[in-house]
Amino acid sequence: MKKFLSTQVTLEEKLSMKQIISFFQYEKNYNGSIYILGNHQMISLHDLPGLVAFSLLTSADCDVQFVVEGINPEQALEDLQNYLTTDGYYLVN
Secondary structure, X not given: XXXXXXXXXXXXXXXXXXXXXXXHHHHHHOOEEEEEEEOOEEEEOOOHHHHHXXXXXXXXXXXXXXXXXXXXXXXHHHHHHHHHHOOOOEEEO
């Protein structure tokens, strides 16, 4: 059964290309959909050009939200948190 779950994240820095590609690859293998909301935009992590543009338009100390729709969204959010915290980002629940 698919579920919706979201979490808010405060980015201390802009997303790196490594993180963007990691998000893109993770979503490709995920059984569901993952979105990032911020800057009055909602971007699917499956949309690589959209993620790059989102990253370029996002400033430091920006609040974004990850929304996961699918099976086991808790694990997906935990995995996304790992991609962020390893590069010095701060996660706010």
